[in-house]
Amino acid sequence: MLARIRSNRWSLVLLAAAAGCAEPATVPEVTPPAGVLLEAAPSEVGISPQRLARLDGVIERAIEKGEAPGAVALVARRGRIVYEKAFGDRARTPAGEPMTLDTVFDMASLTKVMATATSVMVLVERGEIALSDRVTRYIPEFGAHDKGRLTLLELLTHYSGLRPDVDLDTDWSGYDTAIALACDEKLAAEPGSRFVYSDINYFVLSEVVRRVGGARIDEFSAREVFGPLGMNDTTFNPPPEWRGRIAPSEVRDGRMLRGEVHDPTTHRMGGVAGHAGLFSTARDTAVFAQFVLNGGEYGGTRVLSPLAIRRMTSNQAPPGMTEWRGLGFDIRSRFSTNRGDLFPVGSFGHTGFTGTSLWIDPLTETFVVLMSSRLHPDGKGNVVGLRKRVASVVAAALLDAPHR
Numbered sequence: 551m552l553a554r555i556r557s558n559r560w561s562l563v564l565l566a567a568a569a570g571c572a573e574p575a576t577v578p579e580v581t582p583p584a585g586v587l588l589e590a591a592p593s594e595v596g597i598s599p600q601r602l603a604r605l606d607g608v609i610e611r612a613i614e615k616g617e618a619p620g621a622v623a624l625v626a627r628r629g630r631i632v633y634e635k636a637f638g639d640r641a642r643t644p645a646g647e648p649m650t651l652d653t654v655f656d657m658a659s660l661t662k663v664m665a666t667a668t669s670v671m672v673l674v675e676r677g678e679i680a681l682s683d684r685v686t687r688y689i690p691e692f693g694a695h696d697k698g699r700l701t702l703l704e705l706l707t708h709y710s711g712l713r714p715d716v717d718l719d720t721d722w723s724g725y726d727t728a729i730a731l732a733c734d735e736k737l738a739a740e741p742g743s744r745f746v747y748s749d750i751n752y753f754v755l756s757e758v759v760r761r762v763g764g765a766r767i768d769e770f771s772a773r774e775v776f777g778p779l780g781m782n783d784t785t786f787n788p789p790p791e792w793r794g795r796i797a798p799s800e801v802r803d804g805r806m807l808r809g810e811v812h813d814p815t816t817h818r819m820g821g822v823a824g825h826a827g828l829f830s831t832a833r834d835t836a837v838f839a840q841f842v843l844n845g846g847e848y849g850g851t852r853v854l855s856p857l858a859i860r861r862m863t864s865n866q867a868p869p870g871m872t873e874w875r876g877l878g879f880d881i882r883s884r885f886s887t888n889r890g891d892l893f894p895v896g897s898f899g900h901t902g903f904t905g906t907s908l909w910i911d912p913l914t915e916t917f918v919v920l921m922s923s924r925l926h927p928d929g930k931g932n933v934v935g936l937r938k939r940v941a942s943v944v945a946a947a948l949l950d951a952p953h954r
Contacts, residue, residue, distance in 0.1 A: 583849040587840050590630035592947070597625075597632055601947035605633065608943055612936040613638040618905055618922035619931070620649035620797075622832040625944050627916040629840060634832070640797050643806065643927045654783060654796045654829050655921045656812050658902030661828035662752045664784070664838055665771040667706060667878025669759045671858045672774050678762050681706070681877075688758045689729075695736040702758065704741050705751040707866050707875040711739035712748045718814055725766075725819045729757050745873035745883065749815060749825035756824025768822045778851045781837055784830040787811075787821040796829065797923035799904055812904055812925065826903075832921045839910050839917040863898050863912070887934055888920070890941025905933045909941055914951045918944050 582588060592599040602625065609621050620638025624631060634651060641647040657664065673679045679688070681703040686693040692700075697712075704710040716731040732750050739746055756767035763770045768786035776784045788796060788809050798808035811817050813826035821827050837848060842863065846854035854862075862877040874881040879898040882889075888899055888907045893916075899909035905924030910917040920940050924931030945951070 585629065585840070585844045585847060586849045587626060587629060587631055587836055589634075590632060592632040595627040595630050595632060596948060596950035597627060598947045598949050601949075602633055602944065604943050604947075605940060606635070606637075608939050609635075609637050609936070612933070612939075617931055617936055618924040618933050619926050621905075621920060621922040621933075621936075622649060622651060622653060622655075623921075623940065624832045624836050624919040625916070626836060626840065627914065627948070629843075629915075631836065640795075640923075641808075641926065649797075650795065651833070652783070652795055652831055653921070654788060654792055654831055655906050655923060656797070656799055656807075656902070656904045657828040657830050657835075657906050658813060658826050658904040659749075660830075660835070660900050660902045660906050660908060661826050662824065663878035663900045663908075664830070664835075665767055665775070665786075665828050666752050666755050666759070666824040667862060668775050668854070669763070669767060669771050670702065670706065670755055671854055671862060671877065672770075673759065673762055675855060675858055679758065685754060685758065688761050689733065689754065691730075691733045692754065694733055697733075697735070697737060700741055702755065703866065703877075705755050706877045708745055708747050708751055709742050709868055709871070709875075710748065710751050711737040711741045711743065711746065712750045713738040714747060715749045715815055718818075723818045725822065728753060728815065728819045728823070732757075742868045745867070745871065745875070747883075747885065749813075749823075752825035753815070753819070753823040759824070766822055767824050768827070775853055776834075778853055779837055779841055779848050780851075781830070781834040784828065784834045786827045786829070788829045792829075797921075798926050799923055800925045800927065800929040806927070832919045835906075835908055835919045835921070836917070839908055839919065842910055843912060843915060843917065863910075888918075888937035888941055890938050890943075890945055892942050892945035901937065905931065907933075907937050911945075914945075914948050916944065916948060 592602050622636050625633035636649040636651050640649045640653050685700050686698045793809050796809045798806045799812045811821050811827045816823040816826040841848040845856035846859045865874040873883040880886045881898045888909050893911045897911035901907040905922035907920045924933045
């Protein structure tokens, strides 16, 4: 794998040398913007390179077992990327393609955190909505069937009592139809009584963003989050020119999905929803992770305040509940296996059904990005165990981590 240029200054040195300059050392120092990700050797940030190198074998064995056709793994600590590798294949049918670092993945439920929850918090910070507001303040028709008491906070934490998804056994299509179906839903549980992971929660939240923010979630998140953070490889409904580096998922209706969202509900909604539909790369996901660790800013651009990030990443579940959720982020639930066995409670992240995942530990200032398209080519891959093993290997390589 070709080594990436590690700093702007080194870029200038290389350019000067290529131009025939006799004294590249005279190139002026260029200081990168504060808080941006740079590259470093693992030992520079307290990580054992020998222990971290175990990731290679863990991921390669998973690919050999058919858990995924390929993967991109990225590890960073204290603002420094210490591991970034591509493994296996991006595509296997109709022709084989090797995985590359710039592969674009269907992020599935990571959309909930990266696009929707972050966009909601932008509106909270502007004073346009409040987490304690009832959903019906913004979507009056949502109050049908005793749902008028549900709050935005209950949607964000999956304690709303709504079931996991709307019916897909009837032939419906369209964004507005999905919202109408959500408004006609009946509660499956008493709000606040138990954790029910629900996609309905998040496409209703994206409708709140649309009605208050004046733009669909794809447009709002691009303008207010991804654009300011420089996440140029992150979007809904990726353009045709990206197709060559998008990881395909599986066959649907006789054709391989590539650049079209896998999630069936989002697919019927036109590729844009609050719970799925985002496409991104490992590098852009790393930028988002560092933005969180930086307390809401990246490269000198602030999107959220430190207190908004703290609220998003701390337990917001009702008192006494054992499944802990932040705002979008998973902290300790049946779905947080990608924390591994060693990262402490208080770390947080999320996974995507397609095989994507992110875990962040603020205590050690570390995050792990693992990208795969585990459904390719036949829908049989499974990376639940791989995510856990990868996180444990990374945590075990942190030699100066707090232990008391």
